[in-house]
Structure formats: structure tokens, C-alpha cells
Amino acid sequence: MNTYYLNQNNLTLPANNGGAIVLSLTANSGRIAYRNKINTIIGILHPGIELGVDQYGYRWYVHHHYKNTVPTIEREDKFSLGETIYYDNRNVNYSQYQILERALAAWWNASEYHWLWQNCQHFVNTIAHGKSKSEAIDQIADGAMIGGAITGLIGLLTGNKALMQIGLGVAAGGAVGKGLSRLK
Numbered sequence: 001m002n003t004y005y006l007n008q009n010n011l012t013l014p015a016n017n018g019g020a021i022v023l024s025l026t027a028n029s030g031r032i033a034y035r036n037k038i039n040t041i042i043g044i045l046h047p048g049i050e051l052g053v054d055q056y057g058y059r060w061y062v063h064h065h066y067k068n069t070v071p072t073i074e075r076e077d078k079f080s081l082g083e084t085i086y087y088d089n090r091n092v093n094y095s096q097y098q099i100l101e102r103a104l105a106a107w108w109n110a111s112e113y114h115w116l117w118q119n120c121q122h123f124v125n126t127i128a129h130g131k132s133k134s135e136a137i138d139q140i141a142d143g144a145m146i147g148g149a150i151t152g153l154i155g156l157l158t159g160n161k162a163l164m165q166i167g168l169g170v171a172a173g174g175a176v177g178k179g180l181s182r183l184k
Contacts, residue, residue: 011100023053026050029096034048047121048124061073064122116137116180
């Protein structure tokens with residue numbers, strides 16, 4: 001088997017051994033699920049899209065992770081890495097079936113991971129919301145813009161030209177980073 005098949009009840013995926021993995025679609029198929037990223041300072045969330053459940057009751061997810069380079073479909077134990085899995089309750093722009101179709105197409109097209117414009121959050125937001133966006137990059141960029149603006153203002157008010165320039169540079173860097181994050 002060299003492709004996948006999706007219908008209203010099942011998803012059939014190619015297996016590494018040449019066979020197939022059959023997943024039953026559930027009420028959670030197509031939902032955004034996430035876990036906490038391990039070893040991060042600011043509490044970044046790692047999202048994926050739940051696909052379905054196999055014959056043994058394991059849930060399967062499609063997600064984009066830097067260690068895998070391209071989007072990957074994995075069983076819940078590999079996706080979670082021992083962390084609790086939660087569901088995202090934000091509204092999405094597509095039906096359950098459309099999200100599954102979009103997720104499978106993104107997996108099949110295998111876009112290479114890039115932390116700035118094709119990370120796990122970009123991957124899921126593009127599939128479910130139609131927008132290339134990373135909440136983590138936005139959080140970091142917003143912090144840089146605010147911190148840089150405050151630093152620049154302090155430099156201006158104290159007459160410290162170097163501090164003002166550093167602050168403006170940090171703020172500009174945050175703005176550029178946020179803009180670059182949304183290019184694809």
C-alpha cells in the first residue's frame with residue numbers, strides 16, 4: 001500500500017511493514033490535541049491532530065516535530081512522550097472530515113520542519129484554522145517588542161543612547177520575527 005484512504009468511518013494508512021493500519025474515526029477524530037513540550041522555560045504546547053483509534057484502542061495523531069523533520073503519524077504513547085494529552089476547545093474553520101483531509105494532505109506532502117515558519121503550531125493552525133501562526137513565536141515576539149520598547153523608553157528618559165538603541169533593536173527583532181513566522 002503506498003497511499004492512504006479516508007472515508008466517513010475509517011482511515012487506512014500504509015504501515016512500515018508493507019501492510020496497513022486501519023483507524024476507526026471517533027468523535028475526537030480531527031480535533032486538535034496537545035501536550036506540554038518537555039524542557040521548555042515558557043510552557044510551550046505541542047499540538048497534533050487526532051486521527052482515530054486502532055483495533056487495540058490506541059489513539060493516533062499526526063503532528064510536526066523537529067526530531068522527525070517532516071510531519072509524522074504516531075500512536076498516542078509516542079506523541080505524548082509520557083505527558084497528559086489535552087484537547088483544544090477553540091473553534092476551527094473546517095468540518096471534522098475536512099480537517100482530517102487537510103491533515104493527511106499536509107502529512108503526505110511532507111513539508112520540512114522549520115522552527116520559525118513551519119513548526120508544530122503552524123502545522124496545526126494551518127490545517128484547522130487556515131492560518132499559518134505559532135502561538136509560541138507570537139508570545140516570544142510580543143515579549144521582545146514590549147521588553148524592547150520599555151528598555152528603549154528607559155534609555156530615552158535617562159539619556160542613555162546605547163540602552164535606547166538596544167531596546168529599539170530588540171523590539172524591532174520581535175516584530176520581524178513575528179512577521180517572518182507568518183510568511184508561509
